[in-house]
Amino acid sequence: MTITSLRHPFGIFLWLMVALVMVYILAPLAVIVASSFGTTGYVAFPPQGFTLRWYEQALANPRYVNGFLTSLRIAAIVTVVSSAIGIAAAYALVRYEFPGSRLIESLFISPLVLPGLVLAVALTIFFSRNPIATGTDRLILAHLTICVPCVLRVVIPVLQRFDRSIEEAAQNLGASPVKAFFLVTLPVIRPGIFAAAALAFVMSFDEVEMSVFLASPREQPLTVALYSAVQLAFDPTLAAVSSILIMITFAIMVVHQVVSRIRSAR
Amino acid sequence: MGGALEPRDRRGLILPKWLPPALLLLPAALVFGGLFVWPQLGLFATSVASPPPIGFATYQRFLGDSFYVAVLVRTLSLGACVTLVCLICGFPLAFFLARLESRWVPFLIMIVSFPLWVSAVVRSFAWMVLLLRNGLVSIWLRDAGLAPAGFQLMYSFAGIVIALAQVLLPLMVITLYAVIKGIDRDLENAAMNLGASPGRAVCLVTLRLARGGIFAGSLLVFSLSISAFATPSLVGGATAQLMAVAIYEQTLEINDWPFAATISAILLAIALSVALVYGRLIDGRNVPVR
Structure with a gap:
């Protein structure tokens, strides 16, 4: 008798709980997607009728389109820069054993467990005193503080699992250390790097607190545009924008799953 | 060998052993120190500066x-x-x-x-x-x-x-x-x-x-x-x-x-x-x- 079988009361209880919790986790997203097609002039669930009008309006609204493009640009820059910084640091921490490397690792990762809002307030005070960057650059720098730790956390275990004798073999065959890294190590740990980069990208794209405090008013990221719009009105256009984001994310996840299935099947 | 980047460049010049890891860690350390630790210290300094130069009036206000x-x-x-x-x-x-x-x-x-x-x-x-x-x-x-x-x-x-x-x-x-x-x-x-x-x-x-x-x-x-x-x-x-x-x-x-x-x-x-x-x-x- 397995514990998850439906042949005893506990199993039935377990399945019931699981069904309820799954609904709890997923229903809100489903509600938003469903209500984005409703014909009422406010967001209503269950939706009435069917229309694509709100999608047309969302795509015609420069606030959301520009916000989307701004977020995309910020996230792309943050991803590239934080991946480069994070991979270099991860390599140093894993390959060179030196006293205190474990401590440095946990220190570098610590910004992730601290309140984003506090980081945002601290950085706002910091930038007002030290005008080292302006406009969108400030937000990009701010996002580095959380995206670099994020890359570190994903890449460090990947590097630890990497069999370093392959790297040594390349060096014994005459490759310079740098060449060995780019020709041997990097291709092997590529899936881990992709995972880290994807995570950094999503973190930057979805981030709210720092964006609210530091974004340039002329170049608002999408989360800021949504955050301020949601407080004002229950415009179905917002449901359409949210649904587009949900569907893009879902599509990327499905593609990622399928690709990794095909990879592992090979 | 250690498999790590050997501290030696093409011309056979021997670099100090600590240099490669230090250089690799430098950007992350700049982000951590300059954009995380320093601003947090600034935040703390701001919180204990009323009345200036050092005062805990805001903490008293919060707790009181x-x-x-x-x-x-x-x-x-x-x-x-x-x-x-x-x-x-x-x-x-x-x-x-x-x-x-x-x-x-x-x-x-x-x-x-x-x-x-x-x-x-x-x-x-x-x-x-x-x-x-x-x-x-x-x-x-x-x-x-x-x-x-x-x-x-x-x-x-x-x-x-x-x-x-x-x-x-x-x-x-x-x-x-x-x-x-x-x-x-x-x-x-x-x-x-x-x-x-x-x-x-x-x-x-x-x-x-x-x-x-x-x-x-x-x-x-x-x-x-x-x-x-x-x-x-x-x-x-x-x-x-x-x-x-x-x-x-x-x-x-x-x-x-x-x-x-x-x-x-x-x-x-x-x-x-x-x-x-x-x-x-x-x-x-x-x-x-x-």
Whole structure:
């Protein structure tokens, strides 16, 4: 008798709980997607009728389109820069054993467990005193503080699992250390790097607190545009924008799953 | 050899051994020191500078004002309630996923963690739609006779708990899943063979062995819920009496930065001490992402 079988009361209880919790986790997203097609002039669930009008309006609204493009640009820059910084640091921490490397690792990762809002307030005070960057650059720098730790956390275990004798073999065959890294190590740990980069990208794209405090008013990221719009009105256009984001994310996840299935099947 | 980058360039020049790792760590150290530690110190300095040069007037104001003490208590109890809801909902799901023998498990885990990849603003918006006066959940509660006419969950403490627990639940499930997966299922089977009912076996064996993981997951969710901003401020409204919302109000609305810095420093101190306990419990590498 397995514990998850439906042949005893506990199993039935377990399945019931699981069904309820799954609904709890997923229903809100489903509600938003469903209500984005409703014909009422406010967001209503269950939706009435069917229309694509709100999608047309969302795509015609420069606030959301520009916000989307701004977020995309910020996230792309943050991803590239934080991946480069994070991979270099991860390599140093894993390959060179030196006293205190474990401590440095946990220190570098610590910004992730601290309140984003506090980081945002601290950085706002910091930038007002030290005008080292302006406009969108400030937000990009701010996002580095959380995206670099994020890359570190994903890449460090990947590097630890990497069999370093392959790297040594390349060096014994005459490759310079740098060449060995780019020709041997990097291709092997590529899936881990992709995972880290994807995570950094999503973190930057979805981030709210720092964006609210530091974004340039002329170049608002999408989360800021949504955050301020949601407080004002229950415009179905917002449901359409949210649904587009949900569907893009879902599509990327499905593609990622399928690709990794095909990879592992090979 | 060590396999590490050898400290020797093409011309055979020998570099000091510490140089390559130091150079590789430098950019990350600049980000950590310049954009994290330095601003946090600046925040702390701002909080202890009224009256200048050094004064604790803002701390006295916070602790002396019953309104702000209530805000602190409310924030901590929000953390406790959200953690409890996440545990009650998260444990059965995590247990089920860890014990289910099916090739669908990776897919189910993907579905459970999917909301983590969607912005908190979008998820909070969904809850606003459901919790408003004419939202489905509020209507259900009224129809079931559990709430008076005109009742809405939006802008209420319970509403914030419901929304925030849903936002953080995937993290709890992922943490507990890893822990339960590490517990040998034969221990439960042994208890059942010895006559314990399945429910009893889970309570006596799994729950007990998963204690450490349950505690770690709870600390993670607690720490994230007391510091969450987007969900409480949207579902609870701009006047929700919580630390994060108060910080926002003092900065962008009232422009009292020293006081905002003080509230931030207090919140930071709590989050940091929770994180330290958490770090002792779980190796930093096993922390689920976000």
